[in-house]
Amino acid sequence: MSRPSDPEAARSARMARFFAGVMRRQLARQFRAVRIARPGLPPLDVARPVMVVTNHPSWWDPAVMIALHDTLFPGRTGFGPIEAAMLDKYPFMGRIGLFGVEEGARGAAGFLRVAGRLMARPDRVLWITAQGRFADPRERPLGLRPGAAHLLARQPGLVALPLALEYPFWSEKRPEAMLRFGTPVAAREGEAAAEVGARLEAALTASCDALAALAMARDPAAFRTVIGGARGTGGVYGLWQRGRAALAGRRFVPDHEEG
Template structure:
């Protein structure tokens, strides 16, 4: 197991680089917070669906600019080995092929929660297409939170990627209603896992349906990307004007 070695100044600087990357590659990133992340007490358990390489970067950006907690995130050992600087952002590893290593990582996660640090998790354990159901949560989640205070907030965050009418894709981010761990800890481990998965699935399905049917009035821009080729074409066409970017 590889432990985290969080460097706050690096994390803040890296979040600015993430913003640059996302502005370059996305037409727009939208967000709706049912409860503003900056209002949440620490520590929290944050559960996020996982369908894209961008998920980890978006999570880092949200933590550094919205939640602003001293946070850690469990990451596959291959990823931490390939990109060791992720340790400076709070990543610690898990080798799912080694039961002993999985046990060490679960205990490390519990230790970090007990120390007051927020725990970000992608409970699917791997990238899966955003339309696949069930989400197929990994079994370790209830073990990581079993000793945490029942008053610990549980935050469900869903990411949904789509192409709409523009050249580049768009990302919709929704932070759902904040729950409390005690509402899950009263269940046995299998029931806890099912309850966590059901709540994130319901939120993701609603987000997908609302995006597909254009019911997105509740969202506001987190940021807009660069002007696209189609917008430049409009600017060069007499009598046409492209929207400000």
């Protein structure tokens, strides 16, 4: 099946905004909260394009990226690769900035060509689940695919921003969606793709390890909540909680723990 060769031309800003709203509502329904670990997004040079490089623990990862793009990167246009077969199945994804990538050497070359053209402008963000497969957030090594490193080595102006993702359960029926940004990585002059790739994987691993520690600590104060989700357990148990609070003369809080 033929695909648009120019993701910028295929992308619709209106469609991207609409779909981002859909994803935000879905996240609010399905998660207790979407939280970003403090201090949040590191300072970035507005004169340089950004490639957000993430681990890939869940089906929800692209939804989080789409929902939060405008919040995190206002004024920058977002794009991302997707399996070519998925784009064939869901052509509307091309309207929100996703472009198809084939498997194998031909697909890798195509990715570098398209992504390189997109990242030639500073007002762009490329979102990549760099493991290229679903993997437990505690799996080590991360085993990043080499595409992100090759793109960094080819485009010295590009900055890679590591982003750790995890979806643990705390005290509520619904899970938490958690993010933590790491230290930005850029290719040094003359640096080979393998070398910058090793530094990128180390930076993402460090962010994943730090997020794991925060997830185990279960302290909401360590995060900024960017989407407040569904609260409490609902059903008969939720009614019992509400009634018990009324009898005790205290304010009803739908969570087991506030935060």
